[in-house]
Amino acid sequence: MIIEITNYYALPGQADAVLAQRRRASEIRARLGLPAGRIFKKIEGTGPDVRWECVFDSRSDYERDLTARGASEEFTRARQDMHTLLERFERHLQQEAP
Structure with missing residues (x-):
């Protein structure tokens, strides 16, 4: 199991x-079948103002997800719009420790 975690630190007031x-980005993901x-x-x-998490069964499932969202112009625009609202962004990929 792979978990993608994104942390969003908003600009003041955002x-x-x-x-x-x-x-909106999650709605786009759903329309893409993700x-x-x-x-x-x-x-x-302290910490991020907003956090998003998604669980994938395998690394290959995660890679397919990355490919699908990377190919979507709508998702790319949503990502660009998000970055205009942020002071800081983090993406983490983790798996359960045995």
């Missing part, structure tokens, strides 16, 4: 816009 944009993933919003403490 946290709600970041959340809305992440929801899993929408799960979206989390910070309620307190």
Whole structure:
């Protein structure tokens, strides 16, 4: 199992816009036949304002997902729009430790 985690650190005053944009990106994923993933919003403490996670059965499933979203002009535009709202972005790929 592979988990992709993306962390979104909003520019000041943009946290709600970041959340809305992440929801749009997840809707695009669903239209592409990809899993929408799960979206989390910070309620307190330090860390990202918005976090997205998606689980893949294998590394090859993850690679196919990357290819599909990379080929989508709509998803590419959504990604570009998101980056106008961010102070910082992180992507992490993890797997369960045996």
